[in-house]
Amino acid sequence: MLIGELADAAGVSAQTVRLYERKGLLPDADRGANGYRVYDDSMLVRLRFIRVAQEAGLTLAEIRSIIEIRDDGTAPCAHVGSLIDTKLTDVRARIRHLAALQAELERLLGRSQALDPADCADDDICHILATAK
Amino acid sequence: MLIGELADAAGVSAQTVRLYERKGLLPDADRGANGYRVYDDSMLVRLRFIRVAQEAGLTLAEIRSIIEIRDDGTAPCAHVGSLIDTKLTDVRARIRHLAALQAELERLLGRSQALDPADCADDDICHILATAK
DNA sequence: CTTGACCTTCTACCACGGTACAACGTCTAC
DNA sequence: GTAGACGTTGTACCGTGGTAGAAGGTCAAG
Incomplete structure (x- = not known):
């Protein structure tokens, strides 16, 4: 072959x-x-x-x-088990991070619908993405 | 400065x-x-x-x-709103993918605990990660 | 006048898993 | 013998957000 x-x-x-x-x-x-x-x-x-x-x-x-x-x-069973375990921990952490990001984006999306573009001050680049944190 | x-x-x-x-x-x-x-x-x-x-x-x-x-x-309000919206869709998709991966890893972890290393055939690289799909 | 901390540009490197191309050799079929 | 499809090696590039280092200019303090 x-x-x-x-x-x-x-x-x-x-x-x-x-x-x-x-x-x-x-x-x-x-x-x-x-x-x-x-x-x-x-x-x-x-x-x-x-x-x-x-x-x-x-x-x-x-x-x-x-x-x-x-x-x-x-x-390689034991090694594979430990790799899977580590990977699972990693995936769970990534899911948590993404879930937090999702919540933040939902908050921002809400702001973007609620805020009036006319209120967008010039000295601030964007009032939706304001330093609210 | x-x-x-x-x-x-x-x-x-x-x-x-x-x-x-x-x-x-x-x-x-x-x-x-x-x-x-x-x-x-x-x-x-x-x-x-x-x-x-x-x-x-x-x-x-x-x-x-x-x-x-x-x-x-x-x-840039309208643009920011649309970026956030797109990003949110993207983040949700990534979370779905990771959740599926998490489930698969949990299944594999279960297998790794249930299977006996002695059963691990030589012609297969690893019986935990077998082509079960 | 020298040392050290700052600044400048340019280039290359990191992970990740490939993809693309160049320049060349080989095999099959017509 | 030549076209076209395959194979070989080596190198460089993709995106992402930087980081590291070389080789040099500048500035303030001692």
Whole structure:
């Protein structure tokens, strides 16, 4: 299997596959006599794993850390559990921040509907976004 | 007022002030005989406005668009209202995405606690992050 | 007159996950 | 033998909001 076929099968671009190799998510590929990268189906499994892990919000660096443990011959379960736990804490914090931002934007939207543009003083850039905090 | 004093007063670095000038959020500063940028208090007001707008989640490009309208002599109220409205829609969408991710991570965390590492097959990188979707 | 703190410009770098292009080699089909 | 589709490497760019450093000019105090 050449890189283009692999990429098509996995739904990514050939360049992305090379990027993953460079970043250590894929092993250095075997090469044919012409220097072309040659793959077998296990790389397809790996690419699909990468996609699933990305959908779980893991970064490429984190995914790489999982793959490295697996390639060491150890089950990465404990590591994956801790990554997921950390990521969950992170996601919850981001949700809290966004919820606060949402509330602030709702407040500002209310102001923007209530305030009269004519009251907008010149020395202030915008009376909606006033230093109310 | 020189750039360092202005920056200190606004709680940003001098380099940030220069960046804002380059990005069009601040007018090209007046220069002293020695070429130093010289500011008056109105720039402090503007820097504070930028900070407030950033806290409302607006990007520098969006803040710049507000400032440009103001500098044209028009009250930017309608524009600000529409920016806030768009941003609010965006924030709500991001919260929905993160909430879905949170649910998925919670599911995975449950799996990671329930599954036995000994069951972790070698041909699969990780049985927690299996293609369950 | 020198030290140190300030200022100037320009350039490059950070994370993040790619994408795009150049300049070149290779393989297949006609 | 040549076109066109593939492959190779290397490099640079995207957005975002800065930060860091080099190499130099300026200014006040001692």
